[in-house]
Amino acid sequence: GExxxxxxxxxxxxxxxxxxxxxxxxxxxxxYFIWYKQESGKxxxxxxDIRSNMDKRQGQRVxxxxxxxVKHLSLQIAATQPGDSAVYFxxxxxxxxxxxxxxxxxxxxxx
Amino acid sequence: xTGVSQDPRHKxxxxxxxxxxxxxxxxxxxxxxxxxxxxxxxxxFLTYFQNEAQLEKSRLLSxxxxxxxxxGSFSTLEIQRTEQGDSAMYLCxxxxxxxxxxxxxxxxxxxxx
Numbered sequence: 001g002e003x004x005x006x007x008x009x010x011x012x013x014x015x016x017x018x019x020x021x022x023x024x025x026x027x028x029x030x031x032y033f034i035w036y037k038q039e040s041g042k043x044x045x046x047x048x049d050i051r052s053n054m055d056k057r058q059g060q061r062v063x064x065x066x067x068x069x070v071k072h073l074s075l076q077i078a079a080t081q082p083g084d085s086a087v088y089f090x091x092x093x094x095x096x097x098x099x100x101x102x103x104x105x106x107x108x109x110x111x
Numbered sequence: 112x113t114g115v116s117q118d119p120r121h122k123x124x125x126x127x128x129x130x131x132x133x134x135x136x137x138x139x140x141x142x143x144x145x146x147x148x149x150x151x152x153x154x155x156f157l158t159y160f161q162n163e164a165q166l167e168k169s170r171l172l173s174x175x176x177x178x179x180x181x182x183g184s185f186s187t188l189e190i191q192r193t194e195q196g197d198s199a200m201y202l203c204x205x206x207x208x209x210x211x212x213x214x215x216x217x218x219x220x221x222x223x224x
Binding site for chain 1: 212
């Protein structure tokens with residue numbers, strides 16, 4: 001079946017450095033993608049989204065890049081802070097905004 | 112707090128018992144979703160509503176599971192004859208139709224002994 005997946009389950013990054021989290025998707029019909037952050041014991045929290053007619057979108061300290069040719073999505077976090085430590089999920093919409101989630105990448109920020 | 116609210120936050124039950132979770136979405140949102148999340152995994156879609164109409168149920172939702180949204184506002188998810196494999200975090204989310212972003216609640220964690 002088609003699914004969303006992340007390349008690496010864990011990422012350790014030095015405080016102040018930039019983080020890059022990758023995600024591969026396989027459903028070419030997906031037209032909307034979204035990144036969520038989930039802290040321990042909490043629900044997923046929206047970070048940033050992007051539609052398939054765009055290849056880049058920037059938010060506050062975050063940038064999402066979409067490469068439809070290779071079905072790849074990435075989340076860049078600038079100047080990573082301790083509060084960025086969490087699990088990050090990419091999700092895709094292939095049909096009526098029932099989002100399909102990947103397994104997640106756990107980001108740990110080292111002081 | 113005007114976010115998505117879920118109750119209870121934690122539920123411990125014995126195998127075979129019935130449990131019910133409640134979700135209160137953001138008031139102006141007409142879509143409501145239920146997801147299940149197990150440790151180390153991403154949320155898995157269970158079912159969703161537009162107003163009071165249940166639009167789709169995942170094949171993950173066995174006949175022991177039932178969800179309702181009778182007045183198009185709050186929703187309940189009931190699990191009958193719970194099994195240990197039902198232990199998970201049950202997440203509720205809401206959105207405006209066709210806008211994409213789902214707003215999640217803090218979840219209801221179920222432990223079946």
